[in-house]
Amino acid sequence: MRKTVFVLMLSTFTGIASAQPGGRLLATGGATNIEGAAGGGIVPWAVLSGYGTRDEWGGDVFATRVETGDYRLDSYGAALSLGNRVELSLARQRLDIDALAKAAALPERTLSQDVFGLKVRLFGDLIYDSLPQVSFGAQYKRQNNFQIPSLVGARRDADTDYYMAASRLFVGAAGGYNLLLNGTLRYSRANETGLLGFGGDRRDSRSLLKEGSAALLLSPQWVVGIEYREKPDNLSFAGESDWQDLFVGYFPSKRLGLVAGWADLGEIATLEDQQGLYLSLQLSY
Amino acid sequence: MRRFTFKDLSLSLLFLGLAGCMTSAPPANDSLYQDLGSQAGINRVVEGLLYRIADDPRIVHHFADTDIARLQEKLQEQLCVEAGGPCEYTGDSMKQVHAGFDINEADFNALVEDLIAAMDDEGIPVRVQNRLLQRLVPMRDDIIYR
Numbered sequence: 001m002r003k004t005v006f007v008l009m010l011s012t013f014t015g016i017a018s019a020q021p022g023g024r025l026l027a028t029g030g031a032t033n034i035e036g037a038a039g040g041g042i043v044p045w046a047v048l049s050g051y052g053t054r055d056e057w058g059g060d061v062f063a064t065r066v067e068t069g070d071y072r073l074d075s076y077g078a079a080l081s082l083g084n085r086v087e088l089s090l091a092r093q094r095l096d097i098d099a100l101a102k103a104a105a106l107p108e109r110t111l112s113q114d115v116f117g118l119k120v121r122l123f124g125d126l127i128y129d130s131l132p133q134v135s136f137g138a139q140y141k142r143q144n145n146f147q148i149p150s151l152v153g154a155r156r157d158a159d160t161d162y163y164m165a166a167s168r169l170f171v172g173a174a175g176g177y178n179l180l181l182n183g184t185l186r187y188s189r190a191n192e193t194g195l196l197g198f199g200g201d202r203r204d205s206r207s208l209l210k211e212g213s214a215a216l217l218l219s220p221q222w223v224v225g226i227e228y229r230e231k232p233d234n235l236s237f238a239g240e241s242d243w244q245d246l247f248v249g250y251f252p253s254k255r256l257g258l259v260a261g262w263a264d265l266g267e268i269a270t271l272e273d274q275q276g277l278y279l280s281l282q283l284s285y
Numbered sequence: 286m287r288r289f290t291f292k293d294l295s296l297s298l299l300f301l302g303l304a305g306c307m308t309s310a311p312p313a314n315d316s317l318y319q320d321l322g323s324q325a326g327i328n329r330v331v332e333g334l335l336y337r338i339a340d341d342p343r344i345v346h347h348f349a350d351t352d353i354a355r356l357q358e359k360l361q362e363q364l365c366v367e368a369g370g371p372c373e374y375t376g377d378s379m380k381q382v383h384a385g386f387d388i389n390e391a392d393f394n395a396l397v398e399d400l401i402a403a404m405d406d407e408g409i410p411v412r413v414q415n416r417l418l419q420r421l422v423p424m425r426d427d428i429i430y431r
Contacts, residue, residue, distance in 0.1 A: 023343075053390035053391045053394075054389075128426070171418055171422055172412070172416045176416055177412060178415055220401065
């Protein structure tokens, strides 16, 4: 596995360092979801990372931070897309839980997981085809430290999310501006994306979860949008809230993407009203 | 900031709206033609586009044997028609003129980028640019991999 990771990172970096980014239009690789897939910030989209067309490879590396005061989530990773058909991705997430650890006298101050992602474009195209772009994805998630999740009732330390996503860019559709809509259906039992393990004392089977994003392209470089992500509620020790965010994205070139947002994450592991700044940087080709 | 619940808005919009809609019927009026600066404005965009193509190493080779004066004339007509202007397109079909060039997806997008840059140079607003690009989107299938 370590070798796979190394090859993926190396291929992506080699691509980014190469002379010419791929031939898809600016921003059509989206930003990077906190789980490593191309998408919005919290929702994976049907688009594939980077700018490769059917004849090219593409990919990105990314780093994201979400800071709510009580928690801080850091996520970073890489993705590689082959012929605008298959996306392989990898992300490491770390959640700092200092406030909670102090309050509940927990044995650890961080939660962490790795996410190995696969996405396959089934049919359609974001802009050009008569059908929207539709992709199937899977995210295999592995807890790096299962002690706290197991203490609060999580049943598994590794599991796979499955999702179907449909994305479409409607050219000039919103008063002349381009409008991107994405809908994703996820089948998952991950608690807080998996940072609190998988399945729980209240429910141990997967739930069908709706996720959506809408983004308005003010220009080819600037985009503003909203996202929503439904979450399961498998653990009885605390409620798990749906997530939502507002974001601004800036794509000065195909190489660089910057996203700043406001994330409303609700209740996380007994601490309520978690809101804060979302920042993400991505280098692509 | 409490609960900006766009859940209903976004989710229903998403799953309904994604069905997709393509336009190719002629524009109902000439407002786009006017917004592009009528024929004079369109001609400036076409000229800028041709200069950009000439400087674009990604696609200039496709135009090595092209009669540029004729291409310029046909592009002027075509953009005029697509914008709802009082013109007639007298060139060959998109399928015919691109056959055998093996134009790929990246080539097509390179030309779109050059066209956007040419429109930027003329100070054409993004919203007007998009209305023209929207007319060109359905043509791609007749152009690439022919």
